[in-house]
Amino acid sequence: MKLTTGWLKPPSTSKGIDHLGTQAPCGMIYGQLLPGITNVTDRARYYSFYPWLVWSYDQRYSKDDPAHFVERFRRADCLFTLIAERHSQVDDQDDERHGIAMVGRNKLVTALTRLKAVGVLLLSQYATTDTKEDRYFVNRLGGLSQYYAGTLANLMIMQSSTTSWTRYSTEYGSLLAQDFETNVAGTLFWEKVESDEITLADLDELSGFCACNIPSCPAECQHLTDIFFDVKVRYGDEGEQRRRSLALIQQLASALPDGEDLSEEVFRACTYTGVLPGGLPWTIPPTLQSTCALWVVYVRNDLLSVAFQTILSICLTELQPRTSDERGRFGSIEAFADWFVGSEKMDEVLNELEYETFSDLVEHASVLGPALADWGDMGHEIQLGKQLIADWRGGAEVPLLLARSLELLAMLVARDDLTKQPYSGLVITADSLRDYPINLVSFRHRAADWQTMSVGQVASDLMLWCMNTHLRVALRKLRQSGRSTFQLHPSELGVEVACVHVPAPTQTTPRFRQAVRILRDLGLLTREGGRTRLTDPGRRLMEVASV
Incomplete structure (x- = not known):
C-alpha cells in the first residue's frame, strides 16, 4: 500500500473580535429587543427598494438569465446610492438624511466627483464583478446579499435564496414594491440602468428615489411603518418587542429636556437608571416598563x-x-x-x-x-x-x-x-x-x-x-x-x-443608531437645531404603540 503524507498547513491568523465571548450575550439581548433591524440595515428605504428592484425587473425582463439579472441589479444598486448622494449635495447637504449608510457609498462618492468633472459616468465601471479598483461592492448582489437579505426574509418581504437570483414575497414584498412604484420614475430609472450612462441631470431627475423621500410617499411610508411597528400583528413576539423598543426610543426623544440630544450614550444611561439628564425621573408608560427592564x-x-x-x-x-x-x-x-x-x-x-x-x-x-x-x-x-x-x-x-x-x-x-x-x-x-x-x-x-x-x-x-x-x-x-x-x-x-497590538476594550453596538435612522427615514423623528425630536406623526404613533 502506498502512503502519501504531507505537512499540515498552519491555520491563518485573524485579529478576531470578542476574545472572551462576553459580548455575545449582549448580541442575544439586543437581537431580541430589536428584531428586524440589524447593525448593518441602516436605511428604511432599502426595505422597499430591494423588493421593488426585483419586482420591476420581472416586469421588464425574462427570468432565465441569472448573469443578466446580476449585472442589472448591480448597476441599479450603484445608481440608487448615487442618487442619494447627489440629492444631499443639491438639497441641504445633510448626509444623515440622504447619503449616509447607502451601499457602496465610500466608493461612489468618488464616482460622483468624477462625474462632475467628466459629465458622463458608466455605471458598469463601478458595478463590475471583476477585481478592479472602482468596484463598488464585492458581493454579487451588493447590499442585498451582504446586509439586507436575511432581515427581509425574516420580515416576509423577500424570499430566502442561496443562488444569484432572489425573489420578493407575494404576501408583502409585491405590495410594498407596487407602493414604491407609484411614487418614483421607474421607467427612467431602468432606462438609465440599461443604457449604462448617467449624468448629473439624470440623477437630479431621479431624486425621488432618495432615501429621504419615504414621508412624501404615503402608501410606502404607511406600509413600512406597519412593518416596523407590526401594526397588523404579523410577527408575533418579535414584532411586539420591536414595536416597544422603537416606542421606548421615541418616548426618550420626547422626554429629553431642552439642550439634550438623543444619543446612544444617553439611551444607555436613561434606560439603565430611569433618570433623564439633569436628574429628572423618566416617566415610562407601564406598557414599556418591561421592555426597558x-x-x-x-x-x-x-x-x-x-x-x-x-x-x-x-x-x-x-x-x-x-x-x-x-x-x-x-x-x-x-x-x-x-x-x-x-x-x-x-x-x-x-x-x-x-x-x-x-x-x-x-x-x-x-x-x-x-x-x-x-x-x-x-x-x-x-x-x-x-x-x-x-x-x-x-x-x-x-x-x-x-x-x-x-x-x-x-x-x-x-x-x-x-x-x-x-x-x-x-x-x-x-x-x-x-x-x-x-x-x-x-x-x-x-x-x-x-x-x-x-x-x-x-x-x-x-x-x-x-x-x-x-x-x-x-x-x-x-x-x-x-x-x-x-x-x-x-x-x-x-x-x-501572540498579538502585535493588544485589543482595546469596547462597547457593543445595540442597533440603536440604526433604529433612530430608520425612525428618521420614516418621518417619525427629525433633527432640529442639532437635536433629535419627535415629529407630529411620530408622537401619534408613539402614543398608539405605548398603549
Missing part, C-alpha cells in the same frame, strides 16, 4: 464585558516581554497571576482602592457609592465603563485600569437584584451560554465566592478566568472557522503573547 440587562451585561475586556488587555500588556531575556518568563498563566498579585503594581491598585477585601469594596459601593439615579457621578458604573475605554485609549497606567475595573465590578455586584434571574424575561438559556463562560449568571456565582477573598485574590482569580476563557473561546473559533484568534498561547518557552 430588558434594556437594563443589556447595559449591565455590556458593562461587565468592558471590565473583563480591560482585565484581559492588562494581562496581555503585562505578559509582553520588554526585552528578549523576558520572553517566556512565565511557565503558566497561574505563574503570571501569582507574580502580578505580588508585584508593586498590585500594591498601587490596593493604594488606589483603599480596601483590602472585596466584600469591603462592595459594601463601599453599596453604602457610599453614587445612587443609581446619579449616573453623571464619575464613580457610577455608567461613567466607570465609559472611562475605562477612554483611559485605555489614552494610555493610562495598568494599576489605575485594574482599580477602575474592580470598582466597576463591585458596583455591578452591589446593584445585583438576587431575587431575579440575571436574564429574566429573555430567551437566554444555559445551553445558549455554554460557549460564553463569562456572563451575568456565572458572574453572580463567582462574585459570591469573592466575598471571602482579598482584593489581591480576586484580581488573581479574574486574570485566570479571563485568560482561561480566552483560550477556550479562541479554540472554539479555530475549530469552527479554521482561523486562529489566539492573543496568547502556551509554548515550550512558557506563556507567550
